[in-house]
Amino acid sequence: MANLLEIAGRETLSQLDYVGSLNIQLWATLRGMRAALPLVGNRHRWRAAVHQMLEIGVDALPMVALMAMCSGFILAMQGASELRRFGALHYVIDLVAVGFTRELGPLLTAIAVSGRSGSAFAAEIGTMTVTEEIAALKVMAFEPVEFVLAPKYLAALVAVPCLSIVAALFGIFAGGLFMFFSTHLGLLLYFRYVLTSIELRDVVAAMIKSLAFATIIAHVGCLEGLRVRGGPDAVGRSTTSAVVRSTFLVIVADAIFTTIFYFVGKT
Amino acid sequence: MSIISVRDLVVEYDGRRVLDGLNLDIEPGQITVLLGGSGSGKSTLLRQILGLEHPKSGSISIKGTDISTCSQADLKILRRSVGVAFQSAALFNSLSLEDNVALTLREHTALAPSVIDLIVWLKLAVVGLADFGKLHPQELSGGMKKRAAVARALALDPEILVLDEPSAGLDPIVAAELDELILFLKETFQITALVVTHELPSAFRIADRIAMLFDGRLLAVGTKDEIRANQHPRVRQFLNRVPANPVHTPALASYLERYVQSQEAEP
Numbered sequence: 001m002a003n004l005l006e007i008a009g010r011e012t013l014s015q016l017d018y019v020g021s022l023n024i025q026l027w028a029t030l031r032g033m034r035a036a037l038p039l040v041g042n043r044h045r046w047r048a049a050v051h052q053m054l055e056i057g058v059d060a061l062p063m064v065a066l067m068a069m070c071s072g073f074i075l076a077m078q079g080a081s082e083l084r085r086f087g088a089l090h091y092v093i094d095l096v097a098v099g100f101t102r103e104l105g106p107l108l109t110a111i112a113v114s115g116r117s118g119s120a121f122a123a124e125i126g127t128m129t130v131t132e133e134i135a136a137l138k139v140m141a142f143e144p145v146e147f148v149l150a151p152k153y154l155a156a157l158v159a160v161p162c163l164s165i166v167a168a169l170f171g172i173f174a175g176g177l178f179m180f181f182s183t184h185l186g187l188l189l190y191f192r193y194v195l196t197s198i199e200l201r202d203v204v205a206a207m208i209k210s211l212a213f214a215t216i217i218a219h220v221g222c223l224e225g226l227r228v229r230g231g232p233d234a235v236g237r238s239t240t241s242a243v244v245r246s247t248f249l250v251i252v253a254d255a256i257f258t259t260i261f262y263f264v265g266k267t
Numbered sequence: 268m269s270i271i272s273v274r275d276l277v278v279e280y281d282g283r284r285v286l287d288g289l290n291l292d293i294e295p296g297q298i299t300v301l302l303g304g305s306g307s308g309k310s311t312l313l314r315q316i317l318g319l320e321h322p323k324s325g326s327i328s329i330k331g332t333d334i335s336t337c338s339q340a341d342l343k344i345l346r347r348s349v350g351v352a353f354q355s356a357a358l359f360n361s362l363s364l365e366d367n368v369a370l371t372l373r374e375h376t377a378l379a380p381s382v383i384d385l386i387v388w389l390k391l392a393v394v395g396l397a398d399f400g401k402l403h404p405q406e407l408s409g410g411m412k413k414r415a416a417v418a419r420a421l422a423l424d425p426e427i428l429v430l431d432e433p434s435a436g437l438d439p440i441v442a443a444e445l446d447e448l449i450l451f452l453k454e455t456f457q458i459t460a461l462v463v464t465h466e467l468p469s470a471f472r473i474a475d476r477i478a479m480l481f482d483g484r485l486l487a488v489g490t491k492d493e494i495r496a497n498q499h500p501r502v503r504q505f506l507n508r509v510p511a512n513p514v515h516t517p518a519l520a521s522y523l524e525r526y527v528q529s530q531e532a533e534p
Contacts, residue, residue, distance in 0.1 A: 044374065127360075136357035139317050140371050141346040 022219050025145070025226075029153050029219070032146035036154045049151035056117045057159030061166060064112050068167040071104055072096060072174025080182065089183060090193075096175030097194040101202045102261075105168030107254055110213035113160055114246040118221035121152055122242035125225025126235035134226070144226075153218045160214035161207050168206065205261045212257065213250050220246040268331075270295040270427060270459050271316060276325035278311055278483075285311045287483040289325070293476075295426075298453055298460040300470040302494075303480035304505060309463045310354075312480070313431055316461070317351060318342055329427070347375060350420030354432040356412040358404035364391065364415050365400035371422045390418040394448060410441035417448065421456075428452065428460045434469045446472045467506065471495075479505070 036045040079095045125148060128134050137144045176190040224242040228234045269292035278286040286308045293299045303309045314320045316327055318334045326333050329345055337345070358367050368387045372378060378386070391397045394414040404412055413433055420428055430449065434442035446469050452458050464470050470477060471491050478488045479502055487497045494502065503509075 042374070131360075132353045132355050132357040133359055135314075135319055136351070136353060136359075138319060139346055139349065139351045141343040141375060
């Protein structure tokens with residue numbers, strides 16, 4: 001029993017240490033973020049941020065679009081099979097539109113970005129740590145947070161919400177295709193119904209979630225990379241850990257945000 | 268007055284004392300070699316001098332500034348006068364050789380791009396890599412990487428050059444070429460160099476002064492002749508390459524015999 005308590009205590013302290021490190025890193029990155037901004041910052045950091053935006057956003061676009069299309073079809077078909085029995089097939093439009101705007105767009109994007117870019121951040125920074133590149137940056141009078149983390153975080157803050165919008169659009173479009181083939185509802189009319197179903201607060205909620213997910217993915221990936229000690233095997237472990245932890249934290253954050261928005265929406 | 272001064276330096280990792288009350292003065296314009304076996308604390312002392320780690324107690328001053336108490340801004344300014352070539356070279360793999368050398372010039376100076384290009388070419392020419400500027404680090408041999416790291420360390424014309432194990436892992440010819448390069452840099456630029464190594468021929472070729480470390484303490488500091496004449500048993504053991512724990516064949520044989528017997532005795 002004492003042993004169990006000891007393990008639980010040690011694990012709790014370790015998790016608290018992790019969350020604390022994440023917060024310290026977030027604060028340091030926010031302070032160093034000015035350098036990555038266009039016009040007021042350092043043009044080299046901004047260029048690095050744009051490069052990262054292309055990698056996180058543009059490169060992930062086909063994958064996210066395809067995932068969203070498939071999920072849109074699935075959601076529409078599953079919804080239709082139940083709603084048809086009550087003669088409420090037209091509610092599939094609300095289901096897909098609201099579901100993708102509020103929930104599936106940001107969540108699917110976060111999972112895709114976590115797998116692609118979160119792991120890439122951890123691997124890149126982990127390798128830089130192992131090969132002493134991070135130490136080299138410090139002795140060359142650079143701030144690694146400003147040099148490495150800030151462009152990545154800024155890029156994630158821009159790319160993830162944009163990808164979420166794209167994911168929502170493709171998911172909703174897939175729902176439209178389903179409605180067209182199953183009920184011959186014209187796509188133009190379908191999108192008109194979609195616009196009446198979505199409210200501004202749904203879009204705002206989705207953007208808030210996306211920014212939070214981007215923060216989690218970027219910082220978990222970077223922290224895992226910076227914590228690498230040892231050789232290439234440690235880089236591999238950090239990459240896996242980055243994906244597992246960021247996906248878990250994204251889902252926890254999603255649950256918290258959805259609960260908050262649910263109660264705020266009721267009042 | 269010494270350019271680097273280490274006073275009563277104590278460093279501990281998880282309660283284990285790695286450097287124990289170390290005192291060392293490095294004179295300007297000289298090549299000081301930190302000599303010692305594996306685990307003697309050479310690299311730890313180097314990381315302390317570079318301000319990458321904080322000591323438990325004691326102080327390190329570079330050009331009269333205590334690096335453990337000075338502000339981050341002062342430390343950054345100080346770091347621009349110290350060029351470092353790491354053991355692993357720590358070149359940025361995503362950048363070409365030219366860009367690696369140009370990085371500090373682009374970021375820390377307001378020089379025109381054409382001037383930076385010229386300086387980069389000069390630095391690469393000094394280390395014999397003028398024709399390889401467009402290559403990336405992964406396309407270079409071990410010796411070329413080490414020379415490229417020296418070129419990068421020289422970019423801002425530092426007063427102090429720190430080289431961590433410059434000849435480790437290199438064949439004798441390339442190692443000798445690097446020794447000549449270090450001597451050339453000292454004679455041409457009157458640079459102060461701190462070289463960490465455990466290669467005896469290299470140390471005795473380049474050193475003006477040798478500081479010998481053992482178990483986190485300085486055993487001897489002096490000129491090459493003074494070190495050669497030193498009668499401390501550990502210094503003699505190191506210089507004469509006497510094994511510390513020779514393999515005792517009869518003892519090993521009896522141990523193996525006992526092990527085999529115990530395995531056979533088990534049911």
